[in-house]
Amino acid sequence: MAEVSGRYLSLEERLRIADLHLGGTGVRAIAALVGRSAATISRELARGGAKTGPQARTKYAPYAAQKQAELRGRRPKGSKFDRPELALVVQKKLCLKWSPEQISDHLAAVFPDRQEMRVSPEAIYQALYEGGRGGLRGDLHQHLRTGRASGVRDGPLRRTRARSRT
Template sequence: MSQGSTLTAACDAVGVNRRTGRRWRQATGGRIPLPEAERSGRYLSLEERLQIADLHLGGTGVRAIAALVGRSAATISRELARGGSKTGPQARTKYAPYAAQKQAELRGRRPKASKFDHPELAFLVQKKLCLKWSPEQISDHLSVVFPDRQEMRVSPEAIYQALYEGGRGDLRGDLHQHLRTGRAIRRPRRPAAKNSGKIPDMTMISERPAEVEDRAVPGHWEGDLILGSHCRSAIATLVERQTRFTMLVHLPGDHGAITVRDGLLAAIKSLPAHLVKTLTWDQGTELAQHRQITLATTMAIYFCDPHSPWQRGTNENTNGLLRQYFPKGTDLSVHSPERLLEVATELNNRPRKTLGGSTPAQAMQRLLSEPEKPIVATTG
């Protein structure tokens, strides 16, 4: 069978019936051993495991074993941890190469059972996806709600794979549309190019106070525009760096410098004074009126370096989340201020891993010292 024969042909060649041949095959774990020349070099072979066992028994260190076997030290460390004794006074000191090989073969069997064969888990994941929670948020939430139930725990990658494969178990196949990208397949990321123009009197991000970087002090914001089809419509976004609280600014008619200035002024003036410190923006010409904004609000405005979106990474991430509500290539002018308020409020009530599972609304409530009053976003 390792040479390509079927089970029936192999049984005929050896001179046994199919039942005996099947029993022999099951005794080897159900896998057909390939000739050594055809075995993938990605996985440790039995010969390598025997060599690891001999060197480990002789007291050789992990890095030295890795150099002699020709594998990375991380691979050797994981192999010794998986194949070592888990109990007793010599825990993780013994290494059984034949048992480790058997375990590797069992782990490699396909197909594997899906986590989403569990109806309760599939239902909860499906429910949160419909609320536009990310797979990572869902995974973290389940680990908190079900700390002692392993069957109710699932990794973000397992959720992504189930969605990209059209659903698994009791998980519907159309749930990929609730992901931020809405894609049914993975695609490589491409850097987004953005035209920028010269803005007079810019203060660059290199001059921004150091307190902004560590997020220890609230009141520092990042902003940008998300554009509609053919760049004819836009929505301005503001994100507070410490709490990740989001405000959406309605831009009626156009997104020129005057309209953006007026929209930002209305949004900024709705904030308490201690939450109005700095604003970081890219070099888009829509902020050409930045000096007028600073004079009217005392909010200092800093500009990122060209083609450096990571310098306002919080806002970039938020804009990606907002694309679930405002897809690229659509007309954003159809969304009213009330709709923007609804979207911002829903986004601010989604838990964030970076906030320890709290929501931006809860973080903002703590800053305002008004826990009894629910926080909603303000639109300009």
């Protein structure tokens, strides 16, 4: 598979990392030869199950690493609010005028051992501003304290720009 972008490692880069690692080359030297950050190489080797250090010629599977990267990068990702239980709790709290920050903290306190019941404030805002497509009812943005239907801020800078155009 060809390189997706300069941001992600390609299969060819992963194969080169595997060869160099198997040959006993250190992380920094691999990074210099591949043209990537040492942190990127270290993270890639750690994800691939390879050990780093003086006697570090353990397994790194470049094909498996590429497959995992492709799976992680798949779009579109499902919404956390596809879970009815989570969506219901968030909707009830929004109707009580709770802020997304309060809801997020509440979920972490009430469901400490259930990762599927955790959601960030940003995810709540995004779901609200997607107008019902984010897994929450489309009218719930009205329950925010601002009542705005969009995430665009109407601060002093924006008003200044609007005045300068006229």
